[in-house]
Amino acid sequence: MRRHRQFLTAMAAMVLSLTACSLVGGPPASIGNSPAADGAAPDGPATGGASATPGAAASVTADPALRDRLPERIRSAGVIRVASNIPYPPWEMYTEVGGEQPTGIDYDLSQALAAKLGVRATFDQTPFDAMIPALLADKADIVMAGLFDTPKRRQSLDFVDYAQDGYSLLVAKGNPEGLKDVTDLSGKTVAVQSSTSEEPAINKLSERLKAAGKPGVTVVRFPGDSEAFLAIRSGKAVARVQATSAAAYAAKTFDNGNAFELVQAPSITKEFGGGMEGIGVPKSDPELLKAIQMALQALMDDGTYQKILAKYGVESIALTKAEINKGTVL
Template identity: 40%
Template sequence: MNHTQRRRAPWLILASIGVVATLSLSGCGASSDPAPANTPNAADIDAAAAAALPTKYKDAGVIKVASDIPFPPMEMFDENQNLTGFDYDLAQAIGAKLGVTMELRTQAFDSIIPSLQSGKHDVIMSGMNDTVERQATLDFVDYFHAGFSILVLAGNPEKITTVLDLCGQNVAVQKATVQAEILHGYDEECTQSGSTPMKIAELPLETDVQTAVRSGKAVADVVDSAVAAYAAQTAGDGTMFEVIRDSANPAGYNPVYTGIGVLKKDSELTNALLLALQSVMDDGSYQEILDKYDMGDYAADQAGINLGS
């Protein structure tokens, strides 16, 4: 099957559940206030990318980025409540090439595309998967390639080994992602195997999904591979969860591209972002950011537009 996932995309477990709760209360609400961003340095500007940027963004000095914060390790808060994460760092590197600030602003994922359509934001950078369906509305500047993984309690009490072991089980996913659609794609195989389809709960936040697994309300969280890996490494000092390793799918199930979402009418902005991203890749910054978050396995070979299919 050719399934695609979120984003998104998109888990809030930092060093411990206690930290998660603190961040959820203090830094992760519905506010769309901009997060602090780096001031562009003239020495970092890529001339071709900056020249391609539409005048209105040059004049403003800012590209407003819609982002469903937090979604570690793509976007998250550190112990000082400063925004960090792969998307944030990459956005700053791209902004430096363009000579403007890429200003991440919190936006709930289920309303993130409408936020562009209303003019509230200019682009989306939130671990969003590049899918054919989304390409009807957006163009994607793709920067990441990964599949989805299954996150379970440490010790794997239900002995899950593949996605089909989730048949008949309670499974949780984040609302407004396409994880539920992916899992429903296995309904027929579940039935043919003598089981029943998965019982899928769609919850508002990835934190809620992980809480459901912790409390036993769900046997697994199905989420992007980078998200699952980070949660397994950090939650409860790395003792709370584990990622199911399926030898037949070492990079996760159904790898897809993740990209910066831009409205189709803003094609000049898309082109400028493409040039800036390729420049970040060419100078080695891209690989450094990947390595910082231990995500080198998910690198895109080169920048591209609408690579998802």
């Protein structure tokens, strides 16, 4: 996530009042130049350092036949480079505020996929709007960031779909504005993360509301989710439009469940899309795409995938088949 250094110090201190820190399983990763971030796993005791307790990958057995399907460059290097954008709980976050050890659905799953393929995975912090360019510039091999598989993104990437999610509104505890569906956003200020699909969707909703003679929606943009959360806490925004999995996790964990609550309605998912989240692979790399698909299916079949989702309380987004480019709007 893009951050200004002078802002980061103040932000980290503020987020400490919102979250507790925890250690959630996952083997060590190569983090590269990942900056300290203010998103941490908020559900247990804190720990320090770059190592973590063994996660799902520890029980995964490598499959030599799947390793043989990897492109030669990855077999030779023994590494899959994963671009991700931290923090975006529960998909990716750090085990403690100011730390460098990642955790989350995507981190755990990336390590398990690499273990199944007989290699290891680095998990590198990348600004959200730089993840796809990083892949296309060969600075990463895949992207795992709770990224929706959309027709626009499929112009440059292929996706191995690994979850199905909808959209909700994250609001302050008690829902002081009484929001029930998307029409209640008329005349309100909504926080979004820059360069996400939510921003143009809210702008489209705003134009439709104004065409109907109603006040539009004011959008405030932030480089990361943590800043958007703070905007709600401080009253600068009334809601954050977010994938239900991430919004539900925030509502459950921030300030021991006392900071936020979820507003769910069919109109919200219909308005903002939802659909399949996928592992992004450059279209120029069909060998890697197929290897990732087969490794993911193996993890689905042996229960590792389900255990990872259950660890973060998001079993409802699970799929049973690892398919390619099946992203559809809900």
